[in-house]
Amino acid sequence: MPHLIAVDWGTSSLRGALLDEAGRVLEEKSAPLGILNIANGDFAGVFAAQFAGWMKPAGSLCLISGMAGSRQGWVEAPYVSCPAGPAELAKALHWIERGRIALVPGLSDTQREVPDVMRGEEVQIFGAMRLAGLTDGLFVLPGTHSKWATVRDGKVMGFRTFMTGEVFGLFAQHSILARTLSADAPLDEAAFLQGVARAGNGEGLLHNAFGVRSLALFDRLPPAPSASYLSGLLIGEELAQQKIHPNGEVIVIGAPALTARYAVALGKMGARVRTFGAEATWAGLMAAAGALQ
Amino acid sequence: MPHLIAVDWGTSSLRGALLDEAGRVLEEKSAPLGILNIANGDFAGVFAAQFAGWMKPAGSLCLISGMAGSRQGWVEAPYVSCPAGPAELAKALHWIERGRIALVPGLSDTQREVPDVMRGEEVQIFGAMRLAGLTDGLFVLPGTHSKWATVRDGKVMGFRTFMTGEVFGLFAQHSILARTLSADAPLDEAAFLQGVARAGNGEGLLHNAFGVRSLALFDRLPPAPSASYLSGLLIGEELAQQKIHPNGEVIVIGAPALTARYAVALGKMGARVRTFGAEATWAGLMAAAGALQ
Numbered sequence: 308m309p310h311l312i313a314v315d316w317g318t319s320s321l322r323g324a325l326l327d328e329a330g331r332v333l334e335e336k337s338a339p340l341g342i343l344n345i346a347n348g349d350f351a352g353v354f355a356a357q358f359a360g361w362m363k364p365a366g367s368l369c370l371i372s373g374m375a376g377s378r379q380g381w382v383e384a385p386y387v388s389c390p391a392g393p394a395e396l397a398k399a400l401h402w403i404e405r406g407r408i409a410l411v412p413g414l415s416d417t418q419r420e421v422p423d424v425m426r427g428e429e430v431q432i433f434g435a436m437r438l439a440g441l442t443d444g445l446f447v448l449p450g451t452h453s454k455w456a457t458v459r460d461g462k463v464m465g466f467r468t469f470m471t472g473e474v475f476g477l478f479a480q481h482s483i484l485a486r487t488l489s490a491d492a493p494l495d496e497a498a499f500l501q502g503v504a505r506a507g508n509g510e511g512l513l514h515n516a517f518g519v520r521s522l523a524l525f526d527r528l529p530p531a532p533s534a535s536y537l538s539g540l541l542i543g544e545e546l547a548q549q550k551i552h553p554n555g556e557v558i559v560i561g562a563p564a565l566t567a568r569y570a571v572a573l574g575k576m577g578a579r580v581r582t583f584g585a586e587a588t589w590a591g592l593m594a595a596a597g598a599l600q
Numbered sequence: 601m602p603h604l605i606a607v608d609w610g611t612s613s614l615r616g617a618l619l620d621e622a623g624r625v626l627e628e629k630s631a632p633l634g635i636l637n638i639a640n641g642d643f644a645g646v647f648a649a650q651f652a653g654w655m656k657p658a659g660s661l662c663l664i665s666g667m668a669g670s671r672q673g674w675v676e677a678p679y680v681s682c683p684a685g686p687a688e689l690a691k692a693l694h695w696i697e698r699g700r701i702a703l704v705p706g707l708s709d710t711q712r713e714v715p716d717v718m719r720g721e722e723v724q725i726f727g728a729m730r731l732a733g734l735t736d737g738l739f740v741l742p743g744t745h746s747k748w749a750t751v752r753d754g755k756v757m758g759f760r761t762f763m764t765g766e767v768f769g770l771f772a773q774h775s776i777l778a779r780t781l782s783a784d785a786p787l788d789e790a791a792f793l794q795g796v797a798r799a800g801n802g803e804g805l806l807h808n809a810f811g812v813r814s815l816a817l818f819d820r821l822p823p824a825p826s827a828s829y830l831s832g833l834l835i836g837e838e839l840a841q842q843k844i845h846p847n848g849e850v851i852v853i854g855a856p857a858l859t860a861r862y863a864v865a866l867g868k869m870g871a872r873v874r875t876f877g878a879e880a881t882w883a884g885l886m887a888a889a890g891a892l893q
Contacts, residue, residue, distance in 0.1 A: 423811075
């Protein structure tokens with residue numbers, strides 16, 4: 308396989324890596340050119356400006372994952388249905404230039420009453436599988452919309468989305484809780500874990516969130532730890548919906564500040580945790596490229 | 601007992617009623633003079649401008665419930681602890697003018713790990729008890745912050761708050777769901793009840809809310825009914841936290857548009873429902889005044 312130009316084109320940023328035959332990163336770049344920031348839909352122009360140099364050698368291949376393949380992106384690459392692995396993604400690539408530049412489709416899970424979708428996370432999952440040497444497992448990608456995926460025999464069997472990060476932002480910025488909450492305070496692990504534990508009290512998020520206010524009214528939750536407590540309530544609520552086996556392993560993929568919180572909370576539940584960061588995206592695009600051969 | 605001037609002074613509005621000895625409404629008035637709209641903290645001046653006429657007769661008594669008794673209001677009237685009935689409220693009135701004008705305190709429930717509070721709703725509960733001829737029951741006051749209270753022997757034994765209305769607003773106005781949702785569409789009862797039923801699927805609000813988006817992506821939820829569906833998800837989540845006995849009665853107090861939704865959802869669960877509106881506030885202030893004698 309020749310060099311791979313691996314691109315992660317998301318809502319708010321554009322990142323790329325030039326990878327050698329073994330998947331080693333030769334060069335990386337990133338720009339605040341997410342799909343919502345592309346003037347006049349000129350995705351082709353922005354792509355060329357960023358990556359024409361890397362694409363010069365004959366036989367160069369570029370795979371692009373993320374929101375660039377959504378309805379609001381460059382071209383819509385329809386979702387591939389679960390179960391799906393790198394081979395299913397490779398078959399469903401949307402070629403911008405046949406054999407040279409392609410958009411990687413997202414995944415859909417239409418096996419339950421309400422469908423679910425991901426776009427970009429599937430590549431990170433396949434990358435973490437490759438990096439961890441796993442073909443089976445439980446994977447979580449925390450974030451604005453956290454994704455929990457079950458992998459068997461190298462394929463995502465199904466997944467569910469949780470609006471955990473977005474709801475944290477709504478509460479912290481726009482709700483009555485904002486009045487007594489320092490959203491930018493550093494993590495207070497004790498308050499965070501108290502929130503995680505409270506989330507399991509069976510009273511539900513709509514009630515437990517109000518506790519952030521009532522605890523403050525009774526001077527039992529100062530502004531600084533309150534954001535950590537709320538974060539714990541939300542992540543705890545998300546974790547309460549998962550089937551996590553004692554001593555089972557969970558693979559957590561994302562930015563270190565966030566994966567650390569999940570690792571702490573999952574550790575308290577007795578789960579073993581391995582975490583991966585941005586490298587999972589490049590490894591996943593290598594896996595998709597490998598499935599093309 | 602002489603005439604009672606009953607006042608409900610909330611966050612965004614000021615309402616008053618002149619009641620005769622039997623609690624019949626002789627005159628009503630309301631103004632957009634909620635506690636957040638009072639310039640320079642001149643509560644006394646606003647009160648006099650609105651109610652001096654009604655207060656002229658000797659022996660006039662005015663009781664004021666709602667946020668006027670909060671830290672941001674006229675004077676803070678500290679919460680009374682549950683269990684509490686009209687007599688406990690009457691004992692803890694905060695007199696602005698002894699024997700003439702008083703603020704009714706709110707209630708706190710400090711019997712669980714996390715405290716809870718209400719201010720104004722306790723008066724509505726005592727009023728609904730009086731109007732319904734009940735001394736025991738399960739009461740709900742839907743709204744921005746819904747309150748569920750258990751009443752025994754004429755006293756509120758305990759209660760819990762749910763941020764249902766506020767979270768609906770956050771999702772409908774500030775979240776990704778806002779893109780595919782017509783917040784002002786009229787109630788679509790079928791979509792609402794589908795949301796209520798889905799809330800009981802055991803997957804949690806953080807996941808179910810994302811379904812509003814994924815159903816729209818798959819053209820399975822048009823913008824018009826999506827607000828009703830989201831409302832059903834949230835009210836269903838709130839109802840799932842309550843112990844509602846089949847054929848048990850629930851008293852619902854609030855604005856008709858909202859109590860109607862709860863009545864429909866509770867009816868599906870087999871509960872018997874009675875609803876009360878603004879009249880519950882006046883009846884509750886009569887009950888507190890009666891407890892003064």
